[in-house]
Amino acid sequence: MTRHFARWAVLLLVGLSTAVAFGQMAIPPKGDVLIKNATLLTVTHGRVEHGSVYVKDGKIAAFGATVNAPAGVTVIDAGGKYVTPGIIDSHSHMALDNDINEATSPVVPHMMMRDAFVYDDKQIYRALAGGVTSALLLHGSADMIGGQAVVIKTKYGMEKEQMIFPGAPQSIKFASGENPKRVFGGKGTLPSTRMGNFAVQRQALLDAKEYMKDWDEYNAKVAKGDKDAKAPKRDLKLEALADVLRGKMLVQIHCYRADELLTEMAMAKEFGYKVRAFHHALEAYKVADKLAENGVAIATFSDWWGYKYEAWDAIPWNAVIAMRKGVKVAIKSDSDDFIRRLNQEAAKTMRYGGATEDEAMKMITLNPAWIVGIDDKVGSIDVGKDGDLVLWSDYPLSSFAVPDKVWIDGVEFFDRSKTGLGMPQMKEAQ
């Protein structure tokens, strides 16, 4: 009884401090909810008709045809409508105040997108209303080696630190092809060609290797008790790249052309790091077997093409061809517009190449979660995963669906039927 009381007291305190901090909001960090009478698209266990999902303390505690939940829990009757895990976007530049390219040098791995993150940007709300619950916010593609990404949950209305995805691994953005050569070539500096691009990248990695060696030697000396060992000078840029070489970062590479996909994989092999995913990867279908061999995923568009020369060979069958050859495929937005309707973009893969329902859903949930390194926490309806769920007005893999409600960590963040923004937790007119 005393312990129970203590728990409530803590919750109350959290609630109060939240209310004091933002005045108009009273958003609990974790919630409990039972959604019943739903068609669950679980992603990992197929469909469950007339299913329920119970979220306790922000985590999925149970799901299936019959679910036991304690009396008193908030019950949502889905009326047979579809419930999916929250959508995950593995490539977004939203809420960064357009501050995404430190294009003063082609190698800037020490730029932290977290420092540019505008947590109260209305765009986060618009993504949320489109069913997106987590997103990887990336550096732009002006630089060969750009900055370090930040993973967020779209808990619009909360404080910055509450929106940052807890425990997500650090991703870094590389780029290749037309953008770096245009940006730096345009200034009359290196690189202005693909030769220049890769020379810049290789030199940076060589420098990092040296740096890592110096620090490894120093640390070995210290470990042996050498009190006179002199620490090398710290360099944030090389430190970040050394972490790439140490395998501490997920390497996300903006890359279009087939030959460049191969070159990037060869360079990764040469320096001993792994590429987590190629982004855009519009020519992945030409070398999909090689991508599969190397265990590299892709985060691609469904049907964007023709906006520049390296997007000229893009075809809408890219995602499914790559998938059939064994590549993990995500459909991503790279756009403040498309992030609002990624479900439709995923549905296009059913038409172009015949992806199944599970495969199409996976491209906007579990696969992007894997690319971001959070697939143990989100991306499917599974016991123990975060209670990030979307209730849809219609079949989500169609033109006709729009989220009716969105929960994050079991807390209802969006309800279309509500007036104003449709955000039940926000008290003001918004």
Next chain:
Amino acid sequence: MNSFQFPVSSFRLMALCAAMIAMMPMVGLAQKKPAAKAAAHEPAATVIRGGKCLTVSHGTIENCAVVIEGTKITYVGGASGAKAPAGAAIVDATGMTVYPGLIDSETHLGLTEIEADPMTNDLIEKSDEIMPHMHVYDAFHAESALIPVTRLNGVTNAIVAPANGDTLPGQDIFIQLDGREQPDFIVLRDNALPLNFTGEQRRNESFERAKYPQTKMGMAAQLRQTFIETQEYMKKLDDWSKKSDADKAKGSEPKRDLKYEALVPYLEGKKPVVLAAETGSDIDTAVALAQEFKLRFVLNHITHSQKVLDRIAALKVPVIVGPIYEMPYDYERYDAVYSLPAELAKRGVKVAFASYDAHQSRNLPYAAGFSVAFGLPHDEALRALTLTPAEIWGVADQLGSLDTGKTANVVVANGDPLDVKTDVKHVFIAGREIPLESRQTRLRDQYWTK
């Protein structure tokens, strides 16, 4: 293909006549216009049988048949009542939907190939804001790789307009997405005049580099000045035409001015002006200007207009709405733009959709589908891609529905025309079955070895 392969040799003559008529300059909307152009090959007869016909004009017919002879639809009705012409190709449409070809009410097809490569772009002449004498047909590249990509999704006709960076960027063409040579694609030339009043036409790049018109006031003043000068030009021409031969011999004929000349049919109210404005205040200003000069107009690019929907409805003009994907302003709810087609339709406004794009023109039907999610009735959404645009562009006697006598622009697909999952299986344009091939399918087939 040789002509002797076709049972009725007069098709060739018909097609030629149609092409010749279509190439004659179009004067006035009242004039009968042929909406079908000669196809690349003379079509044989086709019977599409067993599908569900979404006629648009007269409801849905289950287990229907559509008979195509030459460039025309000659039968729409129950499958049992259809007579197959001798030698007709039979398309089994069991389990499929059959619907009229979709019409995109603003594209840049044929004006761009690779967006980032200037040499492949003829989107807009930005050297001046008043460019009504720019004719899209002078730049339209019928061999664009984008056209086959687009028609594979059932888009068979489109308005091609210049980009919207000028207030008066030039005159549109209305095309069909098939033909042998460039003129075959062009159904109507100079059929409409875009008038853009969205703010992007301001020359206000920076304070140092700003030039007239730097503001919307400047845009309005410049347009008003232009229209007044055109009226004066018209008067001068009129005065001259009324002169006796003797007087004409004494004077000299007024000098031709291509700019003013281009504007004459619009100031006479003979052709429609496509008035683009987004916000309530811009709509008010642009409409007042149009009314001052008695322009015939349709509204275009309506996106941030929630506050003036009743005023728009009172104008009793059709509205090309969207793009619905335009981002809402920060003070607007997330669905402020998505819900506009439904809100307008609710007020009795006839709406049409446009892709406002070239590469993504193929995704036109999905905007209509998404509008259904926000309350637009499904049949009105389909109408907004077919019969309503046909009416707006003055070709409803030829296009926009499955009806006997209309041009055979017909699509057969395995599902709802508005759904992203639906795969288009057959496309007929002016009676010719279009091969389901594009640059993209060829790349797919080259690399997709199983």
